[in-house]
Structures are given as C-alpha cells and as structure tokens.
Amino acid sequence: MENFLRSSDNKWLRHRLSFVAYFVTSAFALLFLRLFYLQIIEGDEYRQLSENNCIRLQNIDYPRGIIFDRNGILLVDNRPSFNLSLLLNKAKPVESTINNLSRYINVPAEELISQINTIKGLSCYKPVLLKQDIGRNILAAVEAHKYNIPGVLVDVKPKRFYPQGNRAAHLIGYLSEISSTELKYEKYCENKPGDYIGKFGIEKAFEKYLMGKTGNRQIEVNSVGQVIRVLNTIGAEAGDNIYLTIDTRVQKKAEELLAGKAGAVVAMDPSSGEILAMASSPSYDPNLFVSGMTHDEWENLISHPHRPIENKAIKGTYPPASTYKIVTAIAGLEEHIIDVNTSFFCPGYMPYGNRNYMCWKKGGHGRVNVVRALAESCDVFFYNVGLRLGADKLEKYAKVSGLGSPTGIDLEQEGTGLIPSTKWKKKRFGSPWSAGENLSVAIGQGYNLVTPIQMLVLISEIANGGEKIKPLVVKKIMTPDGKLIMESKPEKLGRVPVSQDTINIIKEGLFDVVNKNFGTAYWSRPGSGIEMSGKTGTAQVVGRKQDESNYDKKEVPYACKPHAWFVCYAPSIDPKIAISVVIEHGGHGASSAAPIAKELVKTYLNPENEENQNSSNEPAELANIYDEY
C-alpha cells in the first residue's frame, strides 16, 4: 500500500485524475457556453443597454415617523426640502449657466465654481449637489428661469421638522447625520452615509420604529439623461407614528415656568406612570441639528455652563435634601423606631459628637411628631430618627422606593444617582462610616444624589398608595395607515414593601406641608378648590453656613446658592398628577420650586382657564412657521 505511488504511470492516480479531468473540462465548458451566450447571442442587446448606459438607480427617501402628544397634537413632522444640483454635461454653456444660477440663488459664482471643482474628478454624468434645502423663494426663482439654467436639477427630500421649536426638545431629541463610526454598527446596517438618524431622546430610543424603508427605482435613461421608463420600483415605506404620553399644554406651561432658570420639571400620572411633561432648561432648537449648525453654534451649545443639551430631568443628579425626609420617615415608621405619636424636642440644633447640628429654623420647632416634622421640615426630628436608624436601614428604604437606580424609562442616558451605605463608603473611601454622617443622610445631604425623575417615582408611589411604578413616555405606536403596533400599558410591578398605615401618615404630613399655615409650602397652595400635597427641599452645594436665611437675596454668588426642590401630587385625595421640580442654584425650595409646581397643577387640573386662547392662536402660529421654510 505504502509504495503504490512509486511510478509515475500509477493506475490509482490515473483513475482519480480522470474524474478530475471530466469535472474541470465540464466546468470550463459551462463557463465557455455562458460567455458565448452573453457575448454572442445576447451581445447585441447588452451592447445597446450599455451604449445608452441607460440603467440607473435612484433612491426614494422615506418620510420618518411623525410624533404627536397624547392628544394628537403634532410635535414632530417632516417637511419637503428642495436640493439643487447640477448635471455638468448638460449645463452648456457652463459659464453663463453658473452666472445665471448664482443670481437666482444669491450665491457668488466663485463659490459655486469652487464647489464644482472639489468634485471635478467625478464624472460629468453625475449631478453635483450645489445647495441643500433652498427656500421656497429661491425655488420659485429657479423654476421660473429654468430655460436659462440648463442642467440644473431640483429634487425633493423629506426633512425632519420640529414645528414647535424647542417644545419638549430633550424628550423628543434630535436627528443628525450618521457618523462614520455609527455606520459600522450592525444596528445601522441599512443606513448609508448622509442619512439622518436619531441621536438623542425619543428620536434615538425609538429609531427602529421611526425609521422607514428607503425605496428604490431602477430607471432606464436615454443618452441625455431623460428617463425613458421605470423598470422597477420598490416604494419607500414611511416610518411608524409615535404618540407620546405628554400633554402639550402642561409641557408648554412647564417650559414657560422654567424660562430663564436652569433646572427640570417632570410630571406624571401617579397611577399609570405616564409622563405628562418633561422639561429641562435651558433648552435648544432641534431644527438647528437638521439644517446643520455652524461650528460656533455647536461650541456654544456644548460649552454652555447650564448644559442645554442635557436632559436634567433624567440625567441631572442632585442631593435630595429635605425631600429625602419622606424616606427617613418611612424607614423610621417601618422599623418601629418611631410611631405617629413619637415626638422629639427641637431647640434649633442638636448637639452630637463635638459639634452642633443645626436645624434650618434658628429658634427651633419645639416638640414635634413625624407629621408636624414633615410639614415644618424639622431637621432635628430627622437627625434623631437617622441616628437611631443608621445609614444601612435608610439605604434599604431609599432603594426599594426606586432612588439611586435608573427608573427604566425608555430613554438613553438616564442618571443613576447614589444612595450611600456603610459598605459603599468603605469601598469608595476606605474609611468607616461615622455616626455623625447618619444625621446628614437623614436630611438628604451628605453623599445622597438622586435624579428628578427618581424623586417623581417616589412621590408618585406615595400618591398612589404604595404601588411601584415605571415612567412611560410612549402611549402608542401606529403604522402610517393607522394600525396599532404597540400600546404601552402600566406594568404591574407590585407594591413597595411599606405598609398602608405608614403611607397614610406620610400623606398626612405632606398634606400639612401645603395646607397648614406652619407648612413650608403654605404660600404655594394652588387655591381655587385644589388641594395639593408635597415636600420642599433646599440642597446645599457648599457647607452649611450659620446664617442661611438670605439665599434668595443677591449677595450669595450663584454657584453657592442651594438647589431648590419640590415634589408634590394633586389633588391630595385621588391624585391625578405628581410633579418633581428642581431649580439649580434656585435658593429655597419653598420660594423657587414650589410656585412652579403650583402653577403646573393649576394648568393641568383647571384646563378651562387657558384653553380658549391657546387653541385659537396655535394653528395660525404653525402656518407661519411652515411658511418660513
């Protein structure tokens, strides 16, 4: 066996190779026949096709899905944009064409020529894009003088349009041209350079619904580029339409109230979790991203000290300050450290270790129980509770209420926040937890950090009697022809592990905050028959000074002013709306955050006040905006 290959005319090898020879011969014969068929039999037809070089591909752009608010009010639309391009081999004489064109579109001829020159290496058979998104006036001029400018082509493309400007800009997000890195992701395998994709907010998170399908048209053109016939068409498919949970009326009000401040307002229905408004200030106009902004405009946006393109409602993290007393009270009651009757005496400070921990009220609150302590936001009461609880039990109740972790809202870039525990401190700093820190965390200072939306979830859970909740931003998604694809329903997440009794006690305290004359937000009660419950907070950003009563005054530098918090729900019985407000360096929660919540509650629960004037001027406004483009 081993030696059967010694001689070159071996039988075995010859036998194997004869098979191979048959195969090779037939394979080449097949290629030969195919070549013969293509070049000799069909050659004439193919030659004709190629001489006219007549088959071309055209993309048909799809309109992206439209976005509405919960009541069907238009938030995001597409508008036609007209792009101007030039087919060089038809633009004869080139010079006069360019000169004429430059007059009609108000662009210097030199600029047009240099634009053409940058791509001169390309064929003169391909249109060169000269100007994107020309306005209607220029379009009219171009159309009217068509005979003067041969070879000039105008094509229409759908372009994203935000008719209400910066309305809910952070929630909706914006589109921008796909980057070369993004093109490599499998997620964007259908995209090509030059496409616009969602980069932020709903536009990004729901990209796969909003994105339609690019269509294609295979056309036969003659030697001068005119379409003779369409051989094949695959129509473009529009993207799906999205109905958000937000209510434009509330959203608009929230944005107006935030104007000129840095901060966030977020409101939701505490029983369903549907977000009714989400505003972050300062804001930006998403239309700028679509039309392409200059380098300076972009620099201004990203280097602005108040971070206009950050969605502070979900990404901003702040010390919760006194709003956190809700958690401390829950933990104290649940762990039986206090009951509804337990009271502590507040002389205005609490000596612990070798220092005095101050209450915000210099003279003290006297003897207060938990309800009264919440209403007056007494620090000393909660110092006592915190001291007896310890950081880890407090952490437990903060975490079960949803603080210190993302809420799971369908938006990217949600902030996490931080709820400290003794273990966390050991790991982070290597030093043990000191007992004095129990006092600071109990009133929401220290290492605590939460996002406005986390606080909103917490206050909603109180409002709805202890049901866990996940914020929803999308109400439903429908195909362009109106078929329902997805309708979000509140998920049943179970109860927060806190007893009904405890929640009732907290509710009583929160009611008194707004409705009793000793409550911290008494001056922000909405009136006109609406009862609201809430909690104020004033978050120190620098060490607490002895005299802090003049935060609202001008002497304190902006960056040293505390952040103002207010979380609330209304009506107090059977709540319909819960709100979380934070104003960066706004001063006192009671004076700068609570009034915003009050106005919003009034807007939502008393619609008839403003409805009439709004509905009458909105369409007119809109028509004007469309005309500008």
Added chain:
Amino acid sequence: MIDRRLVQNFDWKLLGLTIVLSFTGVITVYSAVTTGISNIHQILYVKQIIWYCAGMFLMIIAFLFNYNSLERYAFIIYGFCIFLLLMVLIIGKYAGGAKRWLMFGPLTFQPSELAKLAVILVLARYYSKAASVNGLSLSELTIPIVLCIVPFALIVLQPDLGTAMIILLIAVSMTLFVKIEKKTAIFLFTSATVTFPTIWFFLRDYQKKRIITFLNPEIDPLGSGYHIIQSKIAIGSGMVTGKGFLKGTQSALSFLPEQQTDFIFSVFAEQWGFIGSFLLLLVFFMFITRCLKITYGSKNYFGAILSFGITSMLLWHIVVNMGMVMGLMPVVGVTLPFISYGGSSIIVTLTGIGILLNISMRRFLFN
C-alpha cells in the same frame, strides 16, 4: 542546493502561463482603475505591480527548498495561521462591516487567504498517511473535518463567506480526490443536507439576501441583483471583439461594484470581447491542466495530494468568480486569481505556484 537535474526538470510552461496571467492582471487592473471615475484608486495598479514582485520573490523561495520539509512543518504553519485568525477577531481592522485584516505597520494582511494554504498543507499531510485503495472510513475523516471546521468557523465569524466557502470546497475536493468509502459518502451526503439549513440559520442577513437574490434576482433588482445585471451588461456588451483597451463604458461610469477586485472579469470581458475572454478562459484551462499534470507526475503521495490541493484552490477561485460575474452563482467575495487586485490573494496564489514548481522539479528525485 540546486543541482542540474532540478533545472532540467523545471516546469517552464507553468511559469510562462503564470507570467502571461500576471501581465494580464496588471493591465486589467490598470484599465479598471484609470477609466473609472474615482481617481483615488489610480495608484492601485502600481501597488499591484509591487505585490507581483513580492509574490514572485515568495514563489522563488517556495521552490528553492525540498517540498517534503513542508510535511514536517505543516502543523506549525497551521497552528500559526489559526493564531492569526484569532488575532483578526480580537485586534483585526474593521472595514466595510467585517473584520478581515491584520495590520503590520503600513501593511494590511488577510490571514484567511493564508488559511487556504494551511488547510491544504495539513490535509495533504494527513491524507498522505491515511489514504488507502478502498477509500477513507468515517473515523479517519474525523481529524480532517476538525482541521477544516476550525478555520472555517473563524472565517465565517469575520464574516468572509467567500473565503470560508472556498476552504470548504478545497477540503471536499481533496477528500474526494483521495477517495472515501461508499457508505461514508452516503452518510456524509445525508448529513450535509441536514446541516445546510442549520448553517443558513447562522448566516448574516446580507449573506442570506445574496443567496436569495441569486436564486431569484427579481427579488432585489436594485441591490445585489443590480450588480449582476450591470456585470452581465458589461460582459455581454463586449460582443465578439470588445470595445477596446480602456474603452469600457460600464467600468468608466463605475456601474460595476468592486470593479478592480471581484468584478474584474467584467472589466476584462467588456474591453476584449468574446475573443479576449475566450483566450483568457483557454489560458486558465491550460494552466489548470498544467497543474494537474504536476499532480500526475508527483513522486510521492504527499506531493500528489498537496499539488492537487493547490490546483483545486486555483480552480475553485476561477470557476466561482467567473460563474458569479456571469450570473451563474451567488455574489460572494471571491477573487479571480492573477487578475483581481489584492495583495494577500496574489501572494498566496504565487506561493502556491512556487510549491507546484517545487513538486514538479523534484519529481525524479529520491530521498
């Protein structure tokens, strides 16, 4: 090292055909990149010439030593190649939706091309010991299957379906060449019909699309189907005599995708017509026949199987590529040996020919 008999036995005809094909390659790439609208590719034909020089150098090295030493180093080369394939997946260069290249300073290299030679080497070594007149049994096939599956899987992951398919075709050809038992053949055939639907499941969307488009181009007349149509127009419009050198209109307007690599034959056929294409086909046929002659004349089993493996690699490249551009096969990224642009491809092709020359000139030596 080289004695007189080696020079006497040198296969001048094979070398001649190689040079003719290489020259054709350079001028075709030249015509593909200079008539095209994109100037950025114009230096490609210069690069192509440099690659040919490098390839010729490696070809000379590949026939200087006695090929039997390859048998000893087969597994080392194979192991090194698997290592490179793993490196591609980890630190490879990402381009056009796939990770296929390793960077060595300014040079990029495609280890999957080398994998073809490595698989041929290990299979030749294994089969030269395992083959028998009755054919291979199923248990004897276990090792070659494993040896082939590992690089195959690594290349599919890149993903580079074309090269993976070529490796599979080479391995199957070599196995059938050394003969397998009838019952084994039946068993393998049945299991293959079961496996293919499974493989289908793992294919990327664009790969599935290509196969579906191939089976029914009407589905996608604007994507992959469009390329086939344009390629057929280019070839067909060449008619009998062609449009003349540098006069191809299809290629000038860049209607062809990848016209300097995968669709190079369309560029050639458009310019040289049926006469030119037929001559090229004939040269390729003569070339393959010449290679098979070397297999026939090999003095030992290793040489015969090794030379057959290299021949089958070249043959499959020619058949699959030409079949593809003429609309007989799916659009898979497979180059046309000698003609297509591409450094790794040229180097592997010429190194393979170096080994063939090596086997041929040592056919009368005994050791």
